[in-house]
Amino acid sequence: MTSAARRKPYGVKGAPYAHPSPTATLKGALRAPYFFLVPATVLFALFFALPIGYAVYLSFRKVHVSGLGLGSGARREIWAGLENYRDALGDSEFHNGALRVLGYGCIVVPVMLGLALLFALMLDTERVRLAPFSRLAIFLPYAIPGVVAALLWGFLYLPDVSPFYYVLEKLHLPRPGLLDGGPLYLALSNIAVWGGTGFNMIVIYTSLRSIPAEVYEAARLDGATPLQIALRIKIPMVTPSLVLTFFFSIIATLQVFSEPTTLRPLTNSVRTTWSPLMKVYQDAFHRGDVHSAAAEATLIAIATLVLSFGFLRAANRRTKQEEAP
Template sequence: MTTARRKPYGVKGAPYAFLLPATVLFSSFFALPIGYAVWLSFHKVHVFGLGLGKGARSEVWAGVENYTDALTDSELLDGALRVLGYGCIVVPVMLGLALLFALMLDAEKVRLAPFTRLAIFLPYAVPGVVAALLWGFLYLPDVSPFSFVLEKLGLPQPDLLDGGPLYLALSNIAVWGGTGFNMIVIYTSLRAVPAEVYEAAKLDGATPLQIALRIKIPMVASSLVLTFFFSIIATLQVFNEPTTLKPLTNSVSTTWSPLMKVYRDAFGTGDIHQAAAEAVIIALATLVLSFGFLRAANRRDKQEAAG
């Protein structure tokens, strides 16, 4: 007599049970806040009379009015231009140094390679606010040891927190903190390249410089695309550095970057609906730029593979 095998209770629902905690966290702390921000961006507060008393303020449908105001706001547009100039300095310098350090560490007969990797990566472990405060005091002429040395040598002391040098000061903080992470990503890809590839190149008479330019860099192209993608997102979302340096200089306004404009409108002037619309615009701009860059990179890879 045979008996039918009974399936263990709950086997079919086990995958959903494992996914449930992640789904709840994703919905609670990611999807719902985004949806609420989008909902706020299509509303505004309507004030009746002097705005005093019960029912004097009500939330009404605004349509695309908040988006129209944001896209025609000169402060938001000026902040976007400043971030564009900031990114033109940060992204190429940071990725160039990360690639250079990765190639140097991957070279043969490198001394103290583990210590060097740690020294380059360590600034990334420093919180952004702490790094901005550290460099901010190094920039101040009254407390900076660099200004003291320049004064003793009779050399001019540039004010890095005013005018054009401010871009260099802010970019230096980002480069100092982000180069190590990008270097680790590129260096990991270099270590994954089979040693036989380099040995074959050496047998063909290739120099170390030729190996780096013609073999190593093309082999880590995907890592370069990834780090460039992350750098674009971080640049568009710059907030910590200018906000932290703002008390130290009058050159940084409350709307220096788009995210600072969002913060001021939400918590300074109390216009949370306008701030929500600006945040949605920044998110969409980041999505469009990132998607466009990834699509262009994928198209280029397909053309190279077909060729």
């Protein structure tokens, strides 16, 4: 074999291998990320974008009933335009549900985020004991499903089976009705705060642990107390995490469903349309009007998007103003 033959690699049929050009290699490298995105894109389209698009499509249609609605062709689906949206915006039950959720959110969001921030600051101190156990104990309620948590607290709210009411009775103290009237908001808010504080605490605590230790050392050398360090250093530096947790809390508040639905068999104070999502469920599965339910669900999604986008934009504007010289 000659030296020239030894230098040339040959394929199966004796033809020399063709080395890819640098241009082809660069094109392959640029296309590779898109191939990795294909599975996620397909799943997003099938299980997220397509259902949303179909719900929006249903919201523009309605069922037209001819005569008594008997026989073939008596019930047919027609184009309704914005009629379902006008009916939803003019529905007093839908309005009342939105107001109830607004009052519920005014209790849940500040209390839950305040406790999450407080617990995160307490766990971030050097003198805290049993920190791993404390983190787990605070986070554990978040791992319990919402329906199970609502059932647990629901039975604790019932005077006949609750051990707390038994203790109050033995102490000859008044037993408040937590499932009736105004206290119902506190009862529902307690379930949400108990279950969501741990998750928000972990987000804020992780942000606190990422602050360099040199910042604290410099503050101590300047004579700052632990309280001043918490108020002037820790809280301002975890503001992005507070914004994120507030964003998630707003979305969860607007979508409240499992807590009032689970407590409804235990009290007459929770209506079937207590929250907007309960109204959607009632219209879709009890009244059989999926078109009105689709319009209401679309309005809830739009309201969530507008509130979330507006809050994020306001937070970003404030951050830019603080960073500007």
